[in-house]
Amino acid sequence: SGVEFNGTTKFDGVKFNGDADFEGAEFNRGASFSSAEFNSTDFTKSQFDKEAHFEDADFIGKTSFENAHFKEDALFENASFEDELNLIRTRYSKLFIRWHSIEKGGLAYDDAAYMSLMKNFKELGYYEDYDGCYYAYRKAHRSEDWPSVPDWEEAIRKFIDYPLEWFYGYGTKPFHAFFWSLDIVLAFFLYWRWLGLGGPQDKTREGLKDGEEWLDGDLTDILGYSVTVFLSGTRFFIDPPALPRIEGRSRSWMKKAFILERVLGALFSVLFFIAISGTIVRAA
Template identity: 30%
Template sequence: MVDSLLMIKAEEIHKRIEEGKPVEYENVIIYGDLDLHNLDLPLNRNKRKIVESIIKIEYSVIKGNVFFDHSAFQGLVDFDGTVFSQAANFSDSFFQEDAGFSQAQFHGEANFSRAHFTTEANFSRARFNDGDFGRAKFHRSFHLSNARVYTLRLSDAIFEEDASIHLKDLNYNRIVVRWNTIREHLPYNGSVYLTLIKNFRNLEQFEDEDDCYYQYRKEKHARTTKAFPRIIDRLAWLSCGYGVRPSHTVILSLSLIILFTAIFWGAHALQPSASASPGSSISINDAFYFSSMWFLGRAPQNISIIEGFEFLTVFETLAGWLLMALFLVTMSKVMLR
């Protein structure tokens, strides 16, 4: 079927671009390299070649390299369904209108590093070997839904406040990116989050793995409507930060110690033990010491609890044992990998 397509020489497209005419082809084969480097085009202040032509080459085959790097495209760029048989270099290019690469196939290098997308960047259902978007800048949506890529590089990419990245059903081996780069721009999807967690683990980016998992649990909790799962989720967050925040356990432990200190002190539930010095009284520091010791499961000396309040020490000790065990489990998960 490909052999029956109309054949176009790359020089014909070069001429139309130099003249500022629209480049609109569908179901054609383009022979030769599409190379803007030697074309007589004006430069903008960033020394990019200004391309006024609409570039619309759909469902075609380009049998050559594409060197559209360091270019400023003022009109639509649309390569939907087109096969790039060799390298496709769009690095450091500026897309003023939509950039359409839906269903495109990149058989060689796909280089969009430092590219600047001011509107939509649509790569949904595209096929890559490696896709390099390192240090690229996105102002709107970056669509990769249903795409397939071996390695997707998003190192130091920039997403503006209203930008979003769509990874639903993206099939990939690895994504090179830091969680902080995409965390505020990723629409919630459970399978996307879980796949990213696995990706970070495989790349040994354990901090990113924990942060992604923490955000996933928060997002999932926000969408849970049943009362019992919401209560369990809230306890998991409060007690250990969903198993990845040991600091939550420490804060909760200190809070419980202070709470029981206030109860013991406010209820006058403590008294000097028989071995204490005559005339001794209980201060708030003594109450804090008493609460801390019982939290750790040890009976304090020189201070005893008044009859009728003993159940409080039982509750505090049980809570202390549970939280200490939880802290050790969470710490081992975070530290010992």
């Protein structure tokens, strides 16, 4: 540790069978570890004055670049980190790395480390990597103590954080909201069918104006009704259908279910469009 490399340093393809200890090392010229294989690796407080090449390197054990300084580009394309990567207080201008390379082993938790990496991804135009990093950060942040927030507020905010993760991935996963929407539509489809919508006891047609059509009990009609109620929650796409009137069924409960499906439709439509605008539309 503390070694100074004055010439160009090349460890390309080298397999480090033991721990690779470069703590405090200074690489005054170019440093290349391309296709190298590391076990536990320590570059704590190391300094790279020129480009640092780690392309296709495989980091099997824990890897630390804590307090390291990359004065020029750090190139980690196609590198893989099987265990935790530590970027706490690491300084770099451009870190060419992909989130999927880090995701398996994870990033050592530090707010500033996550924020710097997200900023790096955004500046490089790695939007999907930014989304993945942000999603992981939000989940990791929830498991940490929040000393600046009162305990009661922390508990409430962490409780609310779970549905934000599940329903739309903190704005990074639009298909979370989409598949939740499908599940809700199908659940209400089963409910409307159980009520007898469009069946012989359905008297809704009697209260409709002349020329207005109603369901005939076909499964696709009932599914279409559920979709219509769900989408009518926003009123952007479609007006709500008629509230059913079915003999032997409580209209009060039907009205509550009708309103609930519309409210859920409005909620998940908003979440879906927030996530779409923050991911797919942004990257287009």
